[in-house]
Amino acid sequence: xxxxxxxxxxxxxxxxxxxxxxxxxxxxxxxxxxxxxxxxxxxxxxxxxxxxxxxxxxxxxxxxxxxxxxxxxxxxxxxxxxxxxxxxxxxxxxxxxxxxxxxxxxxxxxxxxxxxxxxxxxxxxxxxxxxxxxxxxxxxxxxxxxxxxxxxxxxxxxxxxxxxxxxxxxxxxxxxxxxxxxxxxxxxxxxxxxxxxxxxxxxxxxxxxxxxxxxxxxxxxxxxxxxxxxxxxxxxxxxxxxxxxxxxxxxxxxxxxxxxxxxxxxxxxxxxxxxxxxxxxxxxxxxxxxxxxxxxxxxxxxxxxxxxxxxxxxxxxxxxxxxxxxxxxxxxxxxxxxxxxxxxxxxxxxxxxxxxxxxxxxxxxxxxxxxxxxxxxxxxxxxxxxxxxxxxxxxxxxxxxxxxxxxxxxxxxxxxxxxxxxxxxxxxxxxxxxxxxxxxxxxxxxxxxxxxxxxxxxxxxxxxxxxxxxxxxxxxxxxxxxxxxxxxxxxxxxxxxxxxxxxxxxxxxxxxxxxxxxxxxxxxxxxxxxxxxxxxxxxxxxxxxxxxxxxxxxxxxxxxxxxxxxxxxxxxxxxxxxxxxxxxxxxxxxxxxxxxxxxxxxxxxxxxxxxxxxxxxxxxxxxxxxxxxxxxxxxxxx
Numbered sequence: 001x002x003x004x005x006x007x008x009x010x011x012x013x014x015x016x017x018x019x020x021x022x023x024x025x026x027x028x029x030x031x032x033x034x035x036x037x038x039x040x041x042x043x044x045x046x047x048x049x050x051x052x053x054x055x056x057x058x059x060x061x062x063x064x065x066x067x068x069x070x071x072x073x074x075x076x077x078x079x080x081x082x083x084x085x086x087x088x089x090x091x092x093x094x095x096x097x098x099x100x101x102x103x104x105x106x107x108x109x110x111x112x113x114x115x116x117x118x119x120x121x122x123x124x125x126x127x128x129x130x131x132x133x134x135x136x137x138x139x140x141x142x143x144x145x146x147x148x149x150x151x152x153x154x155x156x157x158x159x160x161x162x163x164x165x166x167x168x169x170x171x172x173x174x175x176x177x178x179x180x181x182x183x184x185x186x187x188x189x190x191x192x193x194x195x196x197x198x199x200x201x202x203x204x205x206x207x208x209x210x211x212x213x214x215x216x217x218x219x220x221x222x223x224x225x226x227x228x229x230x231x232x233x234x235x236x237x238x239x240x241x242x243x244x245x246x247x248x249x250x251x252x253x254x255x256x257x258x259x260x261x262x263x264x265x266x267x268x269x270x271x272x273x274x275x276x277x278x279x280x281x282x283x284x285x286x287x288x289x290x291x292x293x294x295x296x297x298x299x300x301x302x303x304x305x306x307x308x309x310x311x312x313x314x315x316x317x318x319x320x321x322x323x324x325x326x327x328x329x330x331x332x333x334x335x336x337x338x339x340x341x342x343x344x345x346x347x348x349x350x351x352x353x354x355x356x357x358x359x360x361x362x363x364x365x366x367x368x369x370x371x372x373x374x375x376x377x378x379x380x381x382x383x384x385x386x387x388x389x390x391x392x393x394x395x396x397x398x399x400x401x402x403x404x405x406x407x408x409x410x411x412x413x414x415x416x417x418x419x420x421x422x423x424x425x426x427x428x429x430x431x432x433x434x435x436x437x438x439x440x441x442x443x444x445x446x447x448x449x450x451x452x453x454x455x456x457x458x459x460x461x462x463x464x465x466x467x468x469x470x471x472x473x474x475x476x477x478x479x480x481x482x483x484x485x486x487x488x489x490x491x492x493x494x495x496x497x498x499x500x501x502x503x504x505x506x507x508x509x510x511x512x513x514x515x516x517x518x519x520x521x522x523x524x525x526x527x528x529x530x531x532x533x534x535x536x537x538x539x540x541x542x543x544x545x546x547x548x549x550x551x552x553x554x555x556x557x558x559x560x561x562x563x564x565x566x567x568x569x570x571x572x573x574x575x576x577x578x579x580x581x582x583x584x585x586x587x588x589x590x591x592x593x594x595x596x597x598x599x600x601x602x603x604x605x606x607x608x609x610x611x612x613x614x615x616x617x618x619x620x621x622x623x624x625x626x627x628x629x630x631x632x633x634x635x636x637x638x
Contacts (some may be wrong), residue, residue: 014423025266030064031055032231049259052236058135058356059298062095080310082171103224104131108196116529117161120168121145122310127296127310129165137230141240144287145170150187151611156190159205163613164197169205181209234258240460252460263454267399268302271553273407276303289395319348330361337369346525351383373519374415392418401425402492411535417491425453442485446477502531502539517561523551532604543579555581580625589614
């Protein structure tokens, strides 16, 4: 039952009395030393939360849950369609296995403050590795298992780990990807060399453990003595998660122990409306922020069960996988990226497979990572018959900034909006001059400082870059990098990155708005709109279109209908004349459309293929389509 105060009261208090508000939320955690200093400023002038508090995140997430009587409850349910394995791990089993693994890491020289790189697939041992580091007060940095050696080497050099934890392979559908050759090449490229590489052997591909530095996971763990939890300062880092730029050094997002735990526990009730014992299925890789927050730490800190899926329905979806998991494990909340549901809708537009499964336990569907287009939102609402929440947050925040807070007060859904700011976040829309804009005026989406608990306090060993990237443009505000507006009802609309605005004959137009209109066409599965240089108008928008399966409309007919649609909805000033049909759009492995890459292709810029891309081969098709469009536009307007 919801016992939280009404949303307006709670939100206003979170801004006017942040110390009192967050002290109350912190009381839900088992501190080894309860904090008395709630929000303070450190020697660098940066915000720190619960500075004199002390706790251990692993204890709060695992041992404490056993003490509360949840020892036999499932902590994790691992479902691997790619191997046919299902494994249930209780809180008691998790505690014992994590303590043993922590003991093995301690024997390899890992202690409080040391870094550990985790380069592993979506298996339970990856989550255990994260928790084992937290148990020792060590700082983990999970590197997505699909990253190439160069990207892994950059992260090794920046984090300087004592140990690298890895597995013999990852599995993508019917393809086995050996990790040892990738790690070996990364170590060859890296300047820093870890003392040890602890490797988990998988039967699909065995690695050579006779090589220097390598140790066998199973035998090393079996010989270790279990480790107890090491209390650490609330402001000590729990993990580093590197953002993935297409060029340059990735930014090491730091997450602290205290603020992180407080924010996640609060969000599990206030936003996701989950109670201890319920089941959360988050279809995200451990290598991303969502996987950290809502596959591992959030559910465990709140005493819930988390479903871990090995496999990527985003890329070649089994349109029934998500629905099967909801039915088989009684999932109460399903959380994934909109692109996953667009892919499912493309393959099963009439939701025939969905009707084969019982979704009676499902309370809500949450989507994040990129804006959920209204047609996908409407389809999801229809086929699930539960609230569908499009909410907005970033790797930097670590938990939602704008959402429909179902645990406090479920608000009406407005398609295209992430609803209202979450408690603790003072969201404001600023103009070029740094002044707040009025309702429905589009500008920079910013957060008035201080940021609430759980957000990044700085970047790993690079506070100057933190200031420059996030705090310097508008003093007193955090710059999110996204553009958007707030309507008359206080609903926040995120329209995309600030560079997703094109200038057509002096008119600044949002490609996000155009994408929303293009996606509303019944034949369109997903799309991206980019600006292409135009000798007369500066830029002109071009749409890249992926059709739903089974469509008979011709590319020419579709283009004509979309031109008419955008002329009716935006006006002739948009000058939308080109809709190019493609098989796929370039995406990250987490399912986000690589709009920056598409823009670079549209501009004809030289660039490195992003290390996060799921299929580099798609670049050629998109480049060829955009070259044709660019030549055609130049010829037409010459």
